[in-house]
Structure formats: structure tokens, C-alpha cells
Amino acid sequence: MLGEYPIRGRxxxxxxxxxxxxxxxxxxxxxxxxxxxxxxxxxxxxxxNTVAAAYRTLRERGVIETAGRRGSRVRPKPGITAxxxxxxxxxxxxxxxxxxxxxxxxxxxxxxxxAAAAAAGDADPVLYGSDSLEPGLxxxxxxxxxxxxxxDGPVAVTSGSLDAIERVLAVHLRAxxxxxxxxxxxxxxxxxxxxxxxxxxxVGVDDDGPLPDDVERALREGARAVVVTCRAQNPTGAAVSxxxxxxxxxxxxxxxxxxxxxxxxxxGIVDLPxxxxxxxxxxxxxxxxxxxxxxxDLRLAVLTGxxxxxxxxxxxxxxxxxxxxxxxxxxxxxxxxSGAVDARAVAASYGERRDALIAALxxxxxxxxxxxxxxxxxxxxxxxxxxxxxxxxxWAVAPxxxxxxxxxxxxxxxxxxxxxxxxxxxxxVVAAAVRPGGARRYG
Numbered sequence: 001m002l003g004e005y006p007i008r009g010r011x012x013x014x015x016x017x018x019x020x021x022x023x024x025x026x027x028x029x030x031x032x033x034x035x036x037x038x039x040x041x042x043x044x045x046x047x048x049n050t051v052a053a054a055y056r057t058l059r060e061r062g063v064i065e066t067a068g069r070r071g072s073r074v075r076p077k078p079g080i081t082a083x084x085x086x087x088x089x090x091x092x093x094x095x096x097x098x099x100x101x102x103x104x105x106x107x108x109x110x111x112x113x114x115a116a117a118a119a120a121g122d123a124d125p126v127l128y129g130s131d132s133l134e135p136g137l138x139x140x141x142x143x144x145x146x147x148x149x150x151x152d153g154p155v156a157v158t159s160g161s162l163d164a165i166e167r168v169l170a171v172h173l174r175a176x177x178x179x180x181x182x183x184x185x186x187x188x189x190x191x192x193x194x195x196x197x198x199x200x201x202x203v204g205v206d207d208d209g210p211l212p213d214d215v216e217r218a219l220r221e222g223a224r225a226v227v228v229t230c231r232a233q234n235p236t237g238a239a240v241s242x243x244x245x246x247x248x249x250x251x252x253x254x255x256x257x258x259x260x261x262x263x264x265x266x267x268g269i270v271d272l273p274x275x276x277x278x279x280x281x282x283x284x285x286x287x288x289x290x291x292x293x294x295x296x297d298l299r300l301a302v303l304t305g306x307x308x309x310x311x312x313x314x315x316x317x318x319x320x321x322x323x324x325x326x327x328x329x330x331x332x333x334x335x336x337x338s339g340a341v342d343a344r345a346v347a348a349s350y351g352e353r354r355d356a357l358i359a360a361l362x363x364x365x366x367x368x369x370x371x372x373x374x375x376x377x378x379x380x381x382x383x384x385x386x387x388x389x390x391x392x393x394x395w396a397v398a399p400x401x402x403x404x405x406x407x408x409x410x411x412x413x414x415x416x417x418x419x420x421x422x423x424x425x426x427x428x429v430v431a432a433a434v435r436p437g438g439a440r441r442y443g
Contacts (some may be wrong), residue, residue, distance in 0.1 A: 007044070133156075180219065252281055256281050260277060364430075
């Protein structure tokens with residue numbers, strides 16, 4: 001043990017492991033300054049290069065960050081503290097509107113398409129060395145990208161959108177690089193970036209998407225990548241409008257070497273038009289998952305981008321899982337070809353509930369947001385108190401801490417499990433749990 005620091009070890013791997021364990025146990029707190037490398041080396045009786053190697057490992061794992069002469073410190077949100085653990089335990093009898101799941105009644109049946117896909121596999125089995133992509137899926141994905149104005153590029157298939165985004169970031173960025181990320185934003189994304197050893201630069205959001213001035217600031221400060229949610233942003237429901245897209249393109253045009261990643265989170269459940277930013281920068285990727293419209297367990301997303309990025313992603317993928325099951329790819333292609341999901345009807349169903357809840361809350365003096373998708377974001381002055389009071393009233397909501405860095409407190413309500421005739425009652429208990437909100441900006 002090193003004085004007040006719970007750091008021990010003689011080898012780099014032992015030193016880095018002790019620091020990581022201390023962060024996990026609370027012995028080292030987020031933001032706490034670590035001893036200088038030479039001082040630590042002297043007190044442990046090891047070569048300074050050994051400590052340097054340990055600190056480098058910790059940076060790469062997203063546990064610490066180094067700011068030149070200001071030294072190294074524990075990251076404010078270490079990658080080993082997952083936001084998914086920031087949730088409410090839902091006791092029996094309490095309605096759960098916190099999990100972000102789709103309405104199962106709106107999901108398509110899978111038995112028939114998987115039976116057809118399995119029969120095709122029996123007739124022509126996929127073996128090692130076979131093409132990793134299902135031609136029918138690729139054709140349909142590329143046609144849909146073309147119809148929505150996404151620039152031409154090759155297609156890859158990944159195990160969901162987070163898998164795609166992780167692979168894109170990993171093939172372009174190095175430990176310590178900064179990534180501009182929406183705040184509030186997808187909790188898994190806020191976990192992923194530091195877990196990759198990267199640094200988050202938060203960007204504010206309003207109904208029309210990321211704020212251009214914030215994106216400009218992040219890029220000016222050296223962000224190497226920008227991640228944008230096109231539609232149904234989680235948790236706020238923001239959707240990039242035509243005017244906002246033009247503003248963001250103008251900003252990005254001045255930073256052509258920045259990596260742009262777009263996540264079309266609302267694909268298949270939103271009827272708002274898409275306004276892609278792709279093509280402004282040299283390196284870009286555009287991702288669409290089937291989770292919300294067709295079911296999370298399908299674990300499939302399609303990705304397009306510049307040729308270099310997609311080639312790198314597929315190359316790294318071959319060294320890991322190899323490919324996404326062709327059986328699943330065929331099933332999704334069958335769902336797409338048959339029109340199993342009516343996006344307009346799904347969007348209307350979620351929209352009716354979402355809009356009704358926002359209106360009902362407004363009538364009770366509570367400001368809420370949700371331009372698209374299945375979530376409503378409610379700013380609150382006391383997040384912990386609001387969550388506790390709602391739980392006591394029989395409703396479990398998602399704490400805003402899962403989705404934010406510097407943005408104000410709030411709660412997320414997923415409307416997919418709420419019937420239209422229940423909206424008034426939900427609004428009543430929410431209004432009783434929170435005080436009226438204020439400005440129309442989430443940050």
C-alpha cells in the first residue's frame with residue numbers, strides 16, 4: 001500500500017490492476033489526482049518506465065486521464081462504472097416505464113421468416129470461407145440508404161448499433177482522443193467512449209438535434225469524432241431537422257478530417273424525414289439497427305460509410321466474431337421484403353401516446369420533450385426525489401443520471417407500455433412528483 005493511495009505492485013500489470021480495483025472499490029474516487037510517475041516509482045521501488053507502462057494501460061482502459069503537467073487523475077466517469085447500473089429496482093405491482101423497450105404488440109412475428117431462412121440454409125449451408133453478407137439484405141439496405149439521401153458506400157452488418165459504433169471508433173481513434181457526444185444522450189454511448197480509453201466532450205441537444213455552437217466548440221477544442229443521433233434520440237426524442245442539418249453541415253465542413261458517426265435510432269419507428277450529414281467529412285459512418293422496429297433480440301444493424309472505414313470495420317470483424325449469422329441476416333431481409341413493419345403505423349402509435357403525455361403534462365404545468373420515438377424526457381429540479389415519489393405512486397421511470405454528463409436533471413418515460421386511456425393518470429402522478437420545468441433546452 002502506498003501511503004494514502006491504495007496502489008501496490010512491482011510490475012506494470014500489478015500496478016494498473018491495483019489502481020483499477022481501487023477505483024471499483026471506491027478507494028480512489030472519480031477526479032482524484034494520482035501521484036506523479038517518478039514519485040510513485042520511487043515509493044514502490046520500481047523503474048519509472050514500469051509506472052509509465054501502468055499509467056498507459058489505465059488510460060487505454062478509460063480508467064484515468066492525463067493532462068500534461070497537471071498530472072494524471074481518475075476519470076470523472078471511469079469506463080468500469082456502467083450507467084446501466086443506474087436504474088430503479090421495480091417491485092411487484094409497479095408499472096415499469098423505464099426500460100426503453102418497444103411495444104411487443106407492434107413487433108413482427110419471427111417464426112415464418114426464420115423457418116424460411118433455415119430452409120435456405122439447409123439447402124445451401126454457410127461454411128467457413130462463405131461470403132459474410134447476405135446479398136438480399138445488402139441490396140435492400142443500400143436501396144433504403146439511397147432513398148434517404150445517404151451517400152454511396154459499401155455495406156457492413158454488425159451485431160447492433162453499439163457494436164457498429166464501437167468498431168468505427170476503434171479503427172480510427174487512439175486512447176486519449178476526444179469524441180463529441182450528445183448530452184443528454186444514450187447511456188450506453190456515454191459508457192462506451194471512456195471504456196475505449198477516449199474522452200467525452202458533451203454537446204447540448206434541443207428538439208432539432210445537437211446544438212451547432214456546441215459542436216463547433218467541441219471541434220475547436222480538438223474532438224476527433226462526432227456522434228449524432230438522427231431521429232428518436234435517446235432520451236429526448238430529438239430529431240435532426242432540415243435547418244439544423246444545414247447548420248451542422250456548415251460546421252463540419254470546416255473540419256473535414258473529423259470522423260462523423262450517425263445513428264439513425266428511429267429507423268422503422270419514425271415517420272419524420274431523414275436529413276443525413278454524411279459526406280461532409282472524409283471519414284463517416286451511418287448506422288441503422290433493427291432493434292426498435294423488429295425486436296432487440298435480432299442483434300443486427302447495417303452500416304455504410306466511406307470505403308476505408310467500412311473496409312477497416314469488416315477487416316477487424318473478421319478477426320473477431322467473423323460475421324453476423326447469415327440465418328439472422330436472411331430473416332431480417334425477409335422481414336424487410338415482406339413489409340412486416342408499417343413504419344407509419346408504428347410511428348403513429350408511439351406518436352399518439354407520446355404527444356398525449358406531453359400535452360397532458362403541459363396542461364399540468366410540467367414541461368416535457370419528445371419530438372419522435374418512444375421516449376419522453378421530463379426535466380426535474382430534484383431527480384432522486386422525483387424518481388422516488390413516482391416509484392411510491394406505482395410508476396418506475398428511468399433516472400436521468402443514466403443519460404447525462406453536464407445537462408440538468410430529468411427522468412425518461414418510455415410510452416410503449418402505456419395505453420392512451422392511461423395517459424391522464426400518468427401525467428397526474430408525474431405532475432405531483434415534479435415541479436414545473438423551464439427553458440426549452442435540455443442542457
